Amino acid sequence: MKHLFASVLTSAIVLSLSTAWAADTDLAALEKAARAEGQVNSVGMPDSWANWKDTWNDLNSKYGLKHSDTDMSSAQEIAKFDAEKSNASADIGDVGASFGPVAVVKGVTQPYKPSTWDQVPDWAKDKDGHWALAYTGTIAFIINKDQVKDIPHSWADLLKGKYSVTIGDVGTAAQAANGVLAATYAMGGDEKNLKPGLEYFGKLAKEGRLSLTNPVIASLEKGEVQVGVVWDFNGLSYRDQIDKARFEVLIPSDGSITSGYTTIINKYAKNPNAAKLAREYIFSDAGQINLARGYARPIRAEHITLPADVKEKLLPAEQYKNAHPIADPVAWEKSAKALPRLWQESVIINMQQ
Numbered sequence: 175m176k177h178l179f180a181s182v183l184t185s186a187i188v189l190s191l192s193t194a195w196a197a198d199t200d201l202a203a204l205e206k207a208a209r210a211e212g213q214v215n216s217v218g219m220p221d222s223w224a225n226w227k228d229t230w231n232d233l234n235s236k237y238g239l240k241h242s243d244t245d246m247s248s249a250q251e252i253a254k255f256d257a258e259k260s261n262a263s264a265d266i267g268d269v270g271a272s273f274g275p276v277a278v279v280k281g282v283t284q285p286y287k288p289s290t291w292d293q294v295p296d297w298a299k300d301k302d303g304h305w306a307l308a309y310t311g312t313i314a315f316i317i318n319k320d321q322v323k324d325i326p327h328s329w330a331d332l333l334k335g336k337y338s339v340t341i342g343d344v345g346t347a348a349q350a351a352n353g354v355l356a357a358t359y360a361m362g363g364d365e366k367n368l369k370p371g372l373e374y375f376g377k378l379a380k381e382g383r384l385s386l387t388n389p390v391i392a393s394l395e396k397g398e399v400q401v402g403v404v405w406d407f408n409g410l411s412y413r414d415q416i417d418k419a420r421f422e423v424l425i426p427s428d429g430s431i432t433s434g435y436t437t438i439i440n441k442y443a444k445n446p447n448a449a450k451l452a453r454e455y456i457f458s459d460a461g462q463i464n465l466a467r468g469y470a471r472p473i474r475a476e477h478i479t480l481p482a483d484v485k486e487k488l489l490p491a492e493q494y495k496n497a498h499p500i501a502d503p504v505a506w507e508k509s510a511k512a513l514p515r516l517w518q519e520s521v522i523i524n525m526q527q
Contacts, residue, residue, distance in 0.1 A: 213239060225465060277438045294474065308457060339400070414487070425494055457474065
């Protein structure tokens with residue numbers, strides 16, 4: 175809470191502060207305060223991403239909250255919160271895992287711990303409640319079975335194949351950069367030592383098997399991708415949109431990286447209680463199931479029972495046994511900044527020979 179309590183306040187301020195304090199500790203009071211605001215404005219949470227549509231519809235039907243969204247990148251969201259300050263037009267945003275701490279350092283967030291807080295793993299949340307991953311993404315392979323008959327189940331298998339591997343632009347796309355880190359883990363490296371992963375992709379490049387095309391639905395549908403390196407939720411969504419029988423999506427068995435996305439509540443939000451209620455709902459069973467309907471893996475997956483039709487959309491839990499959250503976020507942030515140069519020097523050069 176950013177409010178300051180004083181011993182002598184006007185009755186209006188006392189009422190305002192009492193409501194805000196209760197909102198953090200009493201769900202009934204939070205609901206009442208959110209209903210009074212009647213609106214929640216988001217950034218980076220469009221209807222089509224991770225099935226946010228159903229969550230916004232639920233918040234409207236259950237609590238009378240109207241909603242609007244402006245889609246933008248994680249960095250843009252934080253910059254918007256900081257630039258607008260008390261003229262805030264956004265109450266809540268959804269940013270990549272590495273951007274949660276950045277937003278806190280920038281001083282543009284306010285904390286709220288949902289009632290299911292204890293079921294969120296420690297690695298996936300800020301101890302003070304400024305951010306917490308609501309869903310995860312794990313680096314996966316999407317494989318065109320029409321073109322690849324010997325399905326690769328690991329990074330090692332991938333290296334033995336004769337087909338092309340599509341990763342996208344490592345210099346600009348978080349998905350592609352995390353793909354390099356996933357391969358690095360499988361080859362024995364870590365956030366401080368990307369050399370094994372760079373050497374791995376260097377070999378593919380030397381063999382003429384590496385494609386830097388973005389593995390998106392359009393290129394997959396046209397048959398331009400034989401094996402794509404993607405977030406699991408993207409791969410599953412693309413598979414089902416194009417042809418479930420044509421593609422296989424799997425987590426590489428010898429190692430992968432799990433990251434995710436977190437809501438951040440604007441420190442300057444005009445509708446702070448509505449934003450907190452939105453986070454509360456996102457972490458509820460219903461909110462987590464909504465995310466799963468959008469192919470995202472709920473952070474509370476071990477604590478909820480997914481409907482059979484939703485469970486079928488996701489990969490089996492056993493595929494994730496060698497998928498790990500980023501162990502050293504500080505080191506990865508540093509390595510990620512150097513990755514475009516290292517990629518150019520270690521991989522792209524092999525494509526040009």
